[in-house]
Amino acid sequence: MRNRAVAQDPMALRHPQMTRFFAAVMARQMAASFRAVRLARPGLSDLPQDRPLVVYSNHPSWWDPAFFMVLHPRLFPDREGYGPMEAAMLDRYRFFRRIGIFGVDAGSRSGAARFLATSQAILADPRRMIWITAQGRFADPRQRPLDIRSGVAHLLARMPQAVAVPLALEYPFWSEKRPEALAAFGAPLDGAADAAAWAPRLERALTETSDRLATLAMARDPSAFVNLLPGRAGVGGVYEAWQRLRSMARGERHVPDHMAEGG
Structure with missing residues (x-):
């Protein structure tokens, strides 16, 4: 029983060196595939160092988890990062367990309960954070409403010490052969009493952040962004x-x- 518990424990399985290696691989892949990886100014708000974080985003592309891995060491170098993945997919790519990924089965009650239990255990340490594509499915970045799944709201209701950070992502083509990888953070959120109170706040904050990024993407002005990772021109x-x-x-x-x- 103990060995099985360890096998399902993302904190026990996560390997720092392998995580850094895979993050570097993802950075090289994004540099080769995009004109640049850019973060909208003014960047990331000041965040408390003594509280765990939940970064929740829209889900426009296959590239989103890779984008998380590029952002994490540059913006959160002192935190351990984790993230959920569809359990069936994780069974195919077991290596991901070594970089902080844990399996979820969103289609069942037991899967939802396991997601909450695992996430709560991760966030019990204030030095940790979770990255989540909160829509739970691929969706166009301009789609409204975003229809965020309820899991993030239920998690935050159970973890009042956690801070939620909205993150919008887009991959538009500007003037080059390769697209841009664009990100924008919104203002951090905390303090809601329950999931019913959290849900509309999360939806509204991510919508506002996504609308701001859409405006910047359409303006095509590189000076509105910090260039985190030069790509190929x-x-x-x-x-x-x-x-x-x-x-x-x-x-x-x-x-x-x-x-x-x-x-």
Whole structure:
């Protein structure tokens, strides 16, 4: 029984070195796949160091968990990070248990209860945090309402010491071959009495944060963001090679971007 309990305990399974390694792998993949990974200014609000965190986001893309892993070491280097994953998928990719991922079965009462119990055990330590795609399914970032699942509200109602942090994500194309990876944090939330009070606050805060990010994404102004991770510029291939040769012939420096960077 004890061995089985340890096998289901994400705190016991999480391996710091493997977590750092996998975060570096995800950073390289995002750098290769996006023009840049950007965080909307002014960035992250001041957060209490003596309380656990729940970062909850929309879910526009397969890239969202990778984005979490890029953000975590840059913004929360002193915290242990964890996150839920569909149990059937985690059974296929057991390695994820070594980087703080735990299984959930959202389609059953027992699965919901296990999610709450595991999350409460994680958040019992104020140095820990959980990252959650709160919609629980892929959805367009401009879809309204967001329809956040109730699990986050029930968790926060059971953990009054925890602070909720809304996070909006988008992956729009601007002026380059590769898209942008954009993130924006909203103001932290706490103090609601129960799940019924938490649910509308969580929905409203994430909607406001997502609307703000949508406005910035449509404006296409890099100076509105901090560039967390430079990606790959230019179109590549024969066309870019020709541009480079033309710049050399003119004695000019080749600039692959179509848009001037700011910040």
